[in-house]
Amino acid sequence: MDILWYVLEETIQKYSSFFEATAYMLDRNGTVVISSDGSLLGSKLFRSHPHANLNRVIEGGAKELGVAQDFLYCVSVMQNDMFYCYIAAKSEKVAAVSLCCQTAAIAVGELLVANPDRPLPDILKVSxxxxxxxxxxxxxxxxxxxxxxxxxxxxxxxxxxxxxxxxxxxxxxxxxxxxxxxxxxxxxxxxxxxxxxxxxxxxxxxxxxxxxxxxxxxxxxxxxxxxxxxxxxxxxxxxxxxxxxxxxxxxxxxxxxxxxxxxxxxxxxxxxxxxxxxxxxxxxxxxxxxxxxxxxxxxxDSIITDIICRFLHPQVVNKVFIPLIKRLTNSEGVLEHNLLESCEAFIDSCMNLNRAAHDIMVHRNTLNNRIAKLNSLTGLDPANSFQDALILKLLIVYLRQQNNLTIIEP
Known part of the structure; x- marks a missing residue:
């Protein structure tokens, strides 16, 4: 967005905070284009035209805004007989609305005059x-x-x-x-x-x-x-x-x-x-x-297993995965990656031993021995139990998400 717009917005917010009021910048038709609290943008602040309420406190502000005990005040910003915009404010304090309006109007007027090549209609026309x-x-x-x-x-x-x-x-x-x-x-x-x-x-x-x-x-x-x-x-x-x-x-x-x-x-x-x-x-x-x-x-659809593993129930991790990880960790404290990689290839190939061996480029007997070893360590048999295959697949994805297992490139 235009930088001058941001400066004007910051100016409105600054004086609004200082005088404990809510300040608004209105265009020629009385539509709110900048608001210190983000409210009423694009709506009309006054039922009648803003010009009818210039330089005076409206005690009927409660009716205008639907908020009890609020007062409205409005001033116009003009330089060399050229109209720029209206500045309005509302507050529970009568004195605050006029002071906020007048001070903010002076600051806004100076900003606009300092940018003579940027007429307000162009600034207010938000792309x-x-x-x-x-x-x-x-x-x-x-x-x-x-x-x-x-x-x-x-x-x-x-x-x-x-x-x-x-x-x-x-x-x-x-x-x-x-x-x-x-x-x-x-x-x-x-x-x-x-x-x-x-x-x-x-x-x-x-x-x-x-x-x-x-x-x-x-x-x-x-x-x-x-x-x-x-x-x-x-x-x-x-x-x-x-x-x-x-x-x-x-x-x-x-x-x-x-x-x-x-x-x-x-x-x-x-x-x-x-x-x-x-x-x-x-x-x-x-x-x-x-x-x-x-x-x-x-x-x-494409990452459903990964999403399941990201939001696993704590009991699944503590009761199922951690004991399996301990069993698959050798005496040197290293995880048996080759067993898990071979098991994943076997599961991903729908338990087809020949295709899995081809995918990871090992001999069929080597793959068969690895799956047998994994079965002896964990008691899980992916070849004959869908639940065991699912547990192992989830474990492998979980470990990968924890950066403990490298990604196998297809």
Whole structure:
């Protein structure tokens, strides 16, 4: 967003805090464009035009705002007979509203006059990208301010009752390294240019509509708030999310110097829950990267075992896994990795001994001996018991997540 907008916002907040009042900047029509507490954005502060209430305390502020014992005051910001904006304030203290307004108006006037090439209408015309950034920041803020977020949704003419999910795109821009030394080969300007192109590619996706939001979150994440019409068959909506993410992968796969991961969170029909969807999407990416570092898109179908292992019940770890780990640790205190790797290949090949031996490039008899040894140490027989095979698979994934076992490349 425009830097001057931020400075104006900070000025409003500063004087609001100093005089213990809530301050607002209003445009020519009386619409709140900046608010010190994030409330009433996009709405009218006065029932009548602000000009009718200039330089006077309105004792009927309680009726105007629906808040008891509040007083309103309004001043206009003008320089050389040119109108810039209105500054208004509300407070329980009569003296505070006028002092807050007048002091803030002087400061805002000085800022605007210092930027003569930036008329206020241009500053107040927030671009769609900036509006999306504000919405994403508000949705994911901690603590969450529902009133502010709802006001931003209303200003952007977004329906807050639609079913929504957060799609998270985590990006890593590649740079050249030589002998562990970062070489400054002019990649940074290229990366900055790539960032703007990537957001354009995402926003132009054929599955997006006017109710969707897309913005950067920090330096390396793009957050997409994808909306859907409420559907009684929720599984169809998740299938649609899969299709959308696959489409994004296709479009981003040709981006220069970019490695990316995509995942989406749960669907919610209340905007206050969307932060949960964002955290879920990030969690799926962090889990998927451990087992499948070369993949770009992760969904729960493809990493279901890994998700189960990330949220295991403590008794499963303490009662089942830890005793097994002790039995599989030799006298030198080293875990028998080769037994576990061979067992995983055997399970992943649907207990097909020949195929498993081929996959890990060992002789069939060697693999058979390893599985027999694992059976003698643990009492688990993956060849004849699905439960034993499941326990061993979960143990292997759990150990990998704990960084105690290397990833087996296919």
């Amino acid at each position: 769609e990208g900036s509006r999306h950034s504000m919405l994403v920041d508000s949705l994911l803020a901690q603590p969450y301010n529902h009133q502010k977020t709802l006001a931003l949704f209303q200003t952007a003419e977004l329906d807050g009752t639609l079913l929504r999910s957060i799609i998270c795109i985590e990006m890593v821009f590649q740079t050249n390294q030589y002998f562990n030394i970062n070489l400054n080969l002019g990649y940074q300007p290229i990366i900055e240019d790539a960032r703007s192109k990537i957001i354009s590619i995402v926003e132009a996706n054929k599955y997006f509509n006017t109710q969707d939001i897309c913005a950067y979150r920090g330096e390396n994440k793009i957050v997409i708030v994808k909306s859907f019409i409420n559907n009684h068959d929720i599984s169809k909506v998740y299938l649609a999310l899969d299709k959308i993410c696959e489409s994004l992968c296709e479009e981003l796969s040709g981006a220069y110097l970019l490695d990316f991961k995509i995942a989406y969170g749960n669907l919610y029909n209340t905007i206050s829950k969307l932060r949960c969807s964002y955290e879920e999407a990030k969690e799926i990416i962090s889990i998927g990267k451990i087992e499948y570092p070369d993949k770009n898109f992760y969904n729960v």
